[in-house]
Amino acid sequence: MTQIDPIIHPPKRLRIMAALCAIEQVSFAYLRDRMDLRDADLSKQAKALAEAGYIAVTKQGRGPGAQTWFAATDDGRQAYAAHIEALRDVIGT
Amino acid sequence: MAPGDEADRAQLAIQTDEQAMATPWWFAPGFGLSLGALVALVRDPYWLLIPAAGGFIAFVVIALQVVTRRRGVLHRLEAMPRPLLFWSWFGSLVPIGSAALAMLVALATGQNLVLAVLVVVVATGGFAIGDHRYRVVARRLRAEAGMTG
Numbered sequence: 001m002t003q004i005d006p007i008i009h010p011p012k013r014l015r016i017m018a019a020l021c022a023i024e025q026v027s028f029a030y031l032r033d034r035m036d037l038r039d040a041d042l043s044k045q046a047k048a049l050a051e052a053g054y055i056a057v058t059k060q061g062r063g064p065g066a067q068t069w070f071a072a073t074d075d076g077r078q079a080y081a082a083h084i085e086a087l088r089d090v091i092g093t
Numbered sequence: 094m095a096p097g098d099e100a101d102r103a104q105l106a107i108q109t110d111e112q113a114m115a116t117p118w119w120f121a122p123g124f125g126l127s128l129g130a131l132v133a134l135v136r137d138p139y140w141l142l143i144p145a146a147g148g149f150i151a152f153v154v155i156a157l158q159v160v161t162r163r164r165g166v167l168h169r170l171e172a173m174p175r176p177l178l179f180w181s182w183f184g185s186l187v188p189i190g191s192a193a194l195a196m197l198v199a200l201a202t203g204q205n206l207v208l209a210v211l212v213v214v215v216a217t218g219g220f221a222i223g224d225h226r227y228r229v230v231a232r233r234l235r236a237e238a239g240m241t242g
Contacts, residue, residue, distance in 0.1 A: 030165030
């Protein structure tokens with residue numbers, strides 16, 4: 001049986017990982033608006049996921065038009081899939 | 094709702110979000126015109142096709158970057174639901190396939206200008222139809238999943 005991943009388990013991080021695993025990459029602004037998070041909160045959650053090696057953070061452009069983008073890493077995708085499997089095992093679906 | 098199901102819904106939400114699939118009005122005609130230009134150049138001197146192909150690739154790369162920045166999302170084909178994947182491929186392969194076929198016919202017949210006009214129409218229309226059907230299917234998937242807005 002796979003284990004619940006404590007890094008992904010908090011609801012905000014789970015939603016972030018779910019979104020990132022469905023796409024190639026997403027901008028900070030898009031994710032903040034769609035997840036209804038504050039800048040500081042999204043930065044904090046993203047930092048925790050990036051430190052675990054689950055997401056990659058890149059900056060595109062310079063000056064006021066610069067954008068921060070997030071993408072799930074291969075490790076992140078594997079960890080997310082294992083976490084979802086563990087959740088389904090727990091609730092027996 | 095089970096956590097796994099909620100995660101599946103979060104994935105579908107971003108794959109079918111209106112902003113994440115918004116395409117600027119100029120993309121379809123720009124794509125069609127650039128492919129038509131390639132077909133128009135299938136004539137002597139053929140070396141002109143080399144810089145034209147470079148220009149076409151540059152247009153596609155820059156346009157995709159602009160579209161991605163506006164959307165805030167770069168989609169992942171491997172994770173896309175099958176109906177969305179079908180229309181996504183349709184919008185790409187119909188224009189490129191029609192241009193490839195027209196280039197072969199132009200080589201054989203020399204009717205490059207007539208074929209170029211035909212490719213502009215088919216490529217622009219093919220992309221626009223694929224894009225439109227993608228949105229229709231995305232809205233249907235959202236509705237089936239009980240998502241509003």
